[in-house]
Amino acid sequence: MQRKLAASSLLVAGSGAVIAIVMVGLCGMVLYESRQDALNHTRESLRDIALIAERDIERNFELYELSLQAVVDGLKDPEIMSLPPRLRREVLFDRAASARYLGSVLVLNARGDIILDSGSDMPRKGNFADRKYFSVQRDNPAVGVYVSDPYASRLRDGTPSIALTRRISNPDGSFAGIVLLSVNLEYFHTLFAGLSLGPHGSLSLIGKDGVMLMRQPYDPRIVGRDIRNASTFRHFIAEQEGSFRDTASIDGIRRLYWFRNFPNTPLIIMAAAAEQDIYAAWRQRALTIGSLMVLFGTTFIGLAALLGVQLRRRMRAESELQLLARIDGLTGLNNRRSLGEILDAEWRRAKRTRSVVSLLFVDIDRFKAYNDTYGHQAGDDALAAVARCITDSIRRPADTAARYGGEEFIVVLPDTPATGASEIAEKIRRAICSCGIEHAGSEHGCVTASIGAVSCTPQSDDEVTAVIKAADEALYNAKATGRNRVSLSRIS
Numbered sequence: 001m002q003r004k005l006a007a008s009s010l011l012v013a014g015s016g017a018v019i020a021i022v023m024v025g026l027c028g029m030v031l032y033e034s035r036q037d038a039l040n041h042t043r044e045s046l047r048d049i050a051l052i053a054e055r056d057i058e059r060n061f062e063l064y065e066l067s068l069q070a071v072v073d074g075l076k077d078p079e080i081m082s083l084p085p086r087l088r089r090e091v092l093f094d095r096a097a098s099a100r101y102l103g104s105v106l107v108l109n110a111r112g113d114i115i116l117d118s119g120s121d122m123p124r125k126g127n128f129a130d131r132k133y134f135s136v137q138r139d140n141p142a143v144g145v146y147v148s149d150p151y152a153s154r155l156r157d158g159t160p161s162i163a164l165t166r167r168i169s170n171p172d173g174s175f176a177g178i179v180l181l182s183v184n185l186e187y188f189h190t191l192f193a194g195l196s197l198g199p200h201g202s203l204s205l206i207g208k209d210g211v212m213l214m215r216q217p218y219d220p221r222i223v224g225r226d227i228r229n230a231s232t233f234r235h236f237i238a239e240q241e242g243s244f245r246d247t248a249s250i251d252g253i254r255r256l257y258w259f260r261n262f263p264n265t266p267l268i269i270m271a272a273a274a275e276q277d278i279y280a281a282w283r284q285r286a287l288t289i290g291s292l293m294v295l296f297g298t299t300f301i302g303l304a305a306l307l308g309v310q311l312r313r314r315m316r317a318e319s320e321l322q323l324l325a326r327i328d329g330l331t332g333l334n335n336r337r338s339l340g341e342i343l344d345a346e347w348r349r350a351k352r353t354r355s356v357v358s359l360l361f362v363d364i365d366r367f368k369a370y371n372d373t374y375g376h377q378a379g380d381d382a383l384a385a386v387a388r389c390i391t392d393s394i395r396r397p398a399d400t401a402a403r404y405g406g407e408e409f410i411v412v413l414p415d416t417p418a419t420g421a422s423e424i425a426e427k428i429r430r431a432i433c434s435c436g437i438e439h440a441g442s443e444h445g446c447v448t449a450s451i452g453a454v455s456c457t458p459q460s461d462d463e464v465t466a467v468i469k470a471a472d473e474a475l476y477n478a479k480a481t482g483r484n485r486v487s488l489s490r491i492s
Contacts, residue, residue, distance in 0.1 A: 046258035050271040068166040085121040093118035101187030137167040160185040188214035200274030328403040331387035339402035351458040358421035360411035361452040361471035365483040367407035369441035389431035418455040448484035
């Protein structure tokens with residue numbers, strides 16, 4: 001009997017120990033997965049933040065480059081150059097004058113002297129032949145648009161700036177000077193300050209030569225620093241984009257990095273979150289669960305109940321996260337991440353069947369002015385109304401609408417030729433206009449949208465980016481030709 005009791009006791013104790021070990025093991029797995037989830041979620045957030053900053057910078061730099069080219073073209077036009085100084089200045093620098101955070105737009109002759117000045121009919125005195133942005137254009141005829149390292153402006157009391165320059169050539173190809181457009185670094189400072197990366201996070205814009213253009217948190221001593229020898233920079237130049245973990249040479253904090261090289265500009269955008277911030281909530285959660293496991297480790301029922309609660313919470317949280325990861329909370333449309341998956345699947349299907357895929361790029365006209373006038377709540381209501389108009393205008397199950405970012409939306413139309421895409425785009429445009437949402441800052445008196453449409457029969461997987469770019473260019477054309485209209489483009 002005693003042996004049976006002892007055996008039973010050992011069995012119960014052994015069973016309890018085994019159950020405790022299994023429960024502890026399961027708990028450890030849950031905590032590990034939760035830790036990995038925190039890391040992966042942070043990586044995605046860093047990517048999204050960096051892409052937001054990249055898109056803003058790319059768009060502004062495109063406008064700056066157009067301004068430079070407009071001045072170069074104007075200098076070659078005898079009619080423009082024969083105009084009176086005031087009128088000539090207004091014509092040459094018309095597009096540049098409206099850009100935000102823009103400093104000086106200057107034309108320098110072959111000696112580096114200012115001969116035309118966007119700020120004055122009588123050019124200010126100055127010679128910039130000693131600047132690298134001048135010598136690079138002088139010595140390299142094919143350099144195109146050059147982006148300089150940060151410098152202190154001589155004409156604007158040492159304002160930190162960078163310069164975009166383009167060469168001016170004589171008819172025989174010899175050097176005639178440069179057009180210079182200076183951009184205040186305050187633009188990057190303001191942009192980065194609006195993007196949150198946690199208490200110890202960092203967001204940087206770096207030249208591909210290793211010179212730091214801007215960093216958040218901001219420190220004027222870091223602007224212009226050469227980080228070519230830093231281990232982080234070696235990652236930046238090894239690939240087009242990617243993620244890694246390393247210790248920063250600037251402040252010694254270990255971070256998770258996500259970076260991307262700009263496709264058309266010699267710049268690198270980098271977003272980073274400190275590991276201590278990534279795992280702060282996880283550590284607190286791990287401490288709580290661990291304490292509970294120690295407290296209830298000898299009780300099978302308690303452990304089972306606790307495990308059930310934890311699993312239910314986890315499943316509910318994962319379900320909510322999966323939904324949030326795919327749906328834009330404001331408009332109810334697909335978000336940018338799920339758009340990429342949908343577009344990739346439709347593209348591959350159209351490539352197999354050799355069918356036409358159409359893409360609509362919808363952008364609310366003068367939305368910033370609307371927000372400034374009516375407030376962000378009204379802006380959110382307008383975004384939701386536009387989303388409903390888009391949803392109501394596409395009825396086929398395969399047609400998909402997504403919020404691309406801000407006031408921009410993309411509609412994917414499988415098996416839809418250019419004529420069909422044009423009809424749907426026009427239907428969306430009319431629906432938005434018919435809402436009659438008052439917009440005092442619009443030339444049309446109400447909220448409207450411009451739409452770029454593109455149709456393509458896929459030939460290869462890497463054409464997706466080109467199609468999105470073509471739709472964006474068509475949208476830009478719609479904006480440039482009066483807004484509240486549809487502009488079509490087709491890729492063969």
